[in-house]
Amino acid sequence: MPAQATTESVEQVIIDGLTELGAEGEVARDSTFEQLDVDSLDLVELAQIIEDEFGVELQGEDVKDLTNVGQVIDLVVARSQ
């Protein structure tokens, strides 16, 4: 069963996921993907981590305009409601 998607749990999964994917420096809510050196394939993989964890499916259209970590967290929390 997918985990309950609270803001805190989503934030933790996304930060852990980006760290696992080799993000540069500390991952914070306001970090941009550019600062973290996170590329488009990393975001595909992050989407899979999120889907496995919370059952929320993110497609290309959903993520193409996102630029920072906080935006992903907010989107996943909103989608899981």
Add this chain to the structure above:
Amino acid sequence: MPEGCALVTGSARGIGAASATALAGAGWPLAINYRSDAEGAEGVAKAIVEAGGQAAALQADVCDPDAVADLFKSVEERFGPVLVLVNNAGMRADGLAPQLGDDEWERVLDTNLSAAFRVTRRALKPMIRARFGRVINIASIVGPRANAGQANYAASKAGLIGFTKTVAVEVARRGVTVNAVAPGFVETQLTEDVSNGNGNGFVEAIPARRPGTPEEIASCVRFLASEEAAYVTGTTLTVDGGLSA
């Protein structure tokens, strides 16, 4: 190799069945997918199990997106993630271009190209997570080369080769390889009418002077799926007895 399985679409007979059998011989649990030939698929699965492998025959029309979703669900429940995918399901509906109907065009493109895209899309994310994956697309020398009467088939197979190259570069850094195998003339049910009828004289044009066998294509699939082929990606392995050399 990581825990997972191989899925071969359209593997009730021909090149698909031989590829499934070869991959089972390499130790992969096998999902034998078929659309209508349940008996053929069960036979392939049974032979693999009798030889000491694991296999299950699973019905799904790969042109139906919902059926693809259900297929992956049932494969993953049974055998874990699909780490080797062979997009083999294919069809022909021949005719000279001025006489090809929209339906013949669309069915061939949908089965040979669009279905391969949808199945690959579904398979890739778990492969990326596993840092291991092998996608092998069964193309054809028809596509890179002309074959009168097969404009739809040629377009689908040329498209499949283009698809192979681009997806390969997208995922290469995650240990996932994407390659195509381009058979020449292989004796299967798909080419039955060619070998029995208007194909007279065709074999003489093949430098090897004989058609290929499904097993000869399958052994190339088996190689591309192996650890040894980890650095082979984005390429097309032509297996045609020298026909296009």
